[in-house]
Amino acid sequence: MVSRREPNARLRALLAEAGWTGQDLARAVNAAGAESGLTLGYDRTSVAHWLAGSRPPEAVARMVAETLARRLRRRVDLSDTALVRPSGQGPTQAVPEREEDIVARLVELAGGGRRRRTVLGSLVYSVSATALPDFTGAAAPRAAVERRADARDVLALAQSAELMLDLFASSDAESGGGRARPALSAYLAADIAPFLGRSVRTAADRRLVRAAARLTYLAGYMCFDENLGGAAQAYYRTSARLFARSGDLSGYTTTLRALSIQAHHLGHHAHARDLAEAAAGHLPALPSGQGALLSGQLAVTSAATGDRRAALSQLSRAHRLLDHGQDAHGTIGAFHPAALAHQEAEVLAAGADRAGAVAALTASLRHRPVAERRARALTTAQLAELQLDLGRLEQACATWHGFLDDRPHLHSARIEDALTRLRARLRPHRHQRTARILLDRSRAPGHS
Numbered sequence: 001m002v003s004r005r006e007p008n009a010r011l012r013a014l015l016a017e018a019g020w021t022g023q024d025l026a027r028a029v030n031a032a033g034a035e036s037g038l039t040l041g042y043d044r045t046s047v048a049h050w051l052a053g054s055r056p057p058e059a060v061a062r063m064v065a066e067t068l069a070r071r072l073r074r075r076v077d078l079s080d081t082a083l084v085r086p087s088g089q090g091p092t093q094a095v096p097e098r099e100e101d102i103v104a105r106l107v108e109l110a111g112g113g114r115r116r117r118t119v120l121g122s123l124v125y126s127v128s129a130t131a132l133p134d135f136t137g138a139a140a141p142r143a144a145v146e147r148r149a150d151a152r153d154v155l156a157l158a159q160s161a162e163l164m165l166d167l168f169a170s171s172d173a174e175s176g177g178g179r180a181r182p183a184l185s186a187y188l189a190a191d192i193a194p195f196l197g198r199s200v201r202t203a204a205d206r207r208l209v210r211a212a213a214r215l216t217y218l219a220g221y222m223c224f225d226e227n228l229g230g231a232a233q234a235y236y237r238t239s240a241r242l243f244a245r246s247g248d249l250s251g252y253t254t255t256l257r258a259l260s261i262q263a264h265h266l267g268h269h270a271h272a273r274d275l276a277e278a279a280a281g282h283l284p285a286l287p288s289g290q291g292a293l294l295s296g297q298l299a300v301t302s303a304a305t306g307d308r309r310a311a312l313s314q315l316s317r318a319h320r321l322l323d324h325g326q327d328a329h330g331t332i333g334a335f336h337p338a339a340l341a342h343q344e345a346e347v348l349a350a351g352a353d354r355a356g357a358v359a360a361l362t363a364s365l366r367h368r369p370v371a372e373r374r375a376r377a378l379t380t381a382q383l384a385e386l387q388l389d390l391g392r393l394e395q396a397c398a399t400w401h402g403f404l405d406d407r408p409h410l411h412s413a414r415i416e417d418a419l420t421r422l423r424a425r426l427r428p429h430r431h432q433r434t435a436r437i438l439l440d441r442s443r444a445p446g447h448s
Contacts, residue, residue, distance in 0.1 A: 005053025010082040011064075012051055018071040022047030028067035029060065035125040035229035035266050036063075037413070055083050059122035069128045103193045105238050106216065109231065110189035123230025127263070127271050132240050135252050135282070154195065155204040161192060161211035168218055169332070174373045176412030177222030184219050188212070196242075206246050213242035213251055217258065217332050224262055225374070227413040232262055250290050253279040254333035257297045264301055273301035292321035293335035296343035303350035311347045318343065338367035342379060349386065358386050374415065377406035381418035388425055397426075397434045404441055 015025060022044035033040035040060070050056060056064075061083035069076040078084055164187060171180040192212050200206055220235030236259050243251035256279035263272035276298040283291045299314035322340055345360035361383040368376050384399035400422055407415055423442055429435035 007053055008051050008082050010080060014068050014072075014076065014081065015047075015051075018068055020071065022051070025064065025067065028071070029063045032063040032067050032124060033060075034227075036123060036231070037226065037228045050083060058084065059124065062122075062124040066124050066126050066128070069126075075128060102238055102241060103196050105234065106193040106196075107189045109219075109234060109238075110185040123228075123234055125229035125233050125262075125266065127268050129233065129237070132237060132256070132278075135244050135249060151202050151204045154198075154202070154208050157191070157195060158204060158208040158211050161208065161215060165211060165214050165218065168215070170371065172218065172222055172225070173371055173375070174409070176374050176410040176415060177225030178411035178413070181219065181222040181226065184215065184222065188215055188219060200245055209242055210246040210248050210251065213239050213246055213248065213255075214332050216242060217251070217255055220255075221258065221332075224258075224265075225412050225414055227417070229262065229266060233259065236262070249282060249285055250287070251332070253282050253286065253290065253294060257294055257333070260297055260301060264304060269301060269304040273298070273305050276301045288321045288324050289335055290333075292318045292340065293333060295321060296335075296340055300343050300346045300350075303347040308351050311350070315344055315347055334372075336367065336369070338364045338369070338372075338375075341367060345382075354386050354389050358383060358390065361386065373406055374410055374412055377403055377410060377415060378418060380406070381422065385421065385425060393429060393432060394434055397438045400426075400438055401441070404438075 015022070018024075020028075025047050026042040026044055029042050030040045036059075038059075042056075042060075046056075050064075055061065058078075061081060062078055064083055065076045065078050065081050068081070168180050168184050192208075192215065195208060196212060198205055200209055216235050216239040220232045220239060223229075223232035223235055236255055240252055240255040240259075243249075243255060256275050260272045260275035260279065263269075263275060276294070280294045280298045283294060286294070295314045295318035299311045299318060302308075302314060303311035318340055322335075322337070341360050341364035345357040345364065348354075348360060349357040361379055364379055365376060365383070368379065380399055380403040384396045384403065387396035387399060403418065403422070407419060419442060423439060426435045426439050430439055
């Protein structure tokens, strides 16, 4: 006897509340999937099946809940959609939702073999994610498991972690996040996570937790570079908790800025500004270089939300802070004149001042450290697109050739996105010799 599915009244009610058709929901779910590195092809027929009682994979059900929460501007739990598969019949469970369980989270994020991509892809980027820990109220994890390790062992592990951080960060900057990300995730899970259940009692403990926070931040940035939005957000939020535990306010606010950059990149501009404002709220307690970094991001998000006056004010503040302080160099959150010039370009471009943005990006490339290959390539591609917007085809093509010089050395989804845009932007100009030569080069071995 064939069991009959019951119509999904809960999902139908949510759709009615949202004022959405089945096609609207399908389109939103496909977009949410793209934020997490998934290519989905749902349509109104798919939604009709869900309404009739069928259930999509759990990761997709989470995307349904997230997109409805964004539309309704209130929390929508997975259970509210009635799309959850019965226990034991669904795919591998996603990362535990209890974010205070840092050890389990890092282990789960690492996954293993083929399962790794499944785990990372199952994480949904959430605009309505729960609040980050209050920095001043940070404490040891609730379920701490004390390990017998003396201070010398912990100190040795912390020193080793700091060395690994330098290696992974150099690889990321020069080669992109795609190559080293699995190794970094595995290192965090196997070597670092088992020691994070300890209470933070000694200077060695604090040093280890701080190194773990920085490594976790870098893992998030690598996921961001690979367009794995949900995984990047999970790593960033875990990093913020570790920074809070170690008492590192600079690292904590740098992570808030990273979350803001991610939200801005995904087009969630109001959310990005909220995160930037939360980070900037700590400015009085931070060094000038760090303050410049946060003020610049607040300027970018203000411009994206249409507040040009606030954007220019924050940009001016960032310049003053950087002039009176030192560059914020380091393995994470590096900030220097090249980064500030790039933020200035973002602000100017948002205000339709493309010529000003071109000048700012040109300055950014002039100041960009040689080791930051990916940043240089992405800035070069952005500059070429702005030059084309201004009708400077020959100049844009010359600039894009510089991007193609760097591209074979990089393993980065953002670089591949830039390559896709290059081809799309030049396709209408393919009958022009300069554009045709560039397009042919972009399709040659190493660029295909």
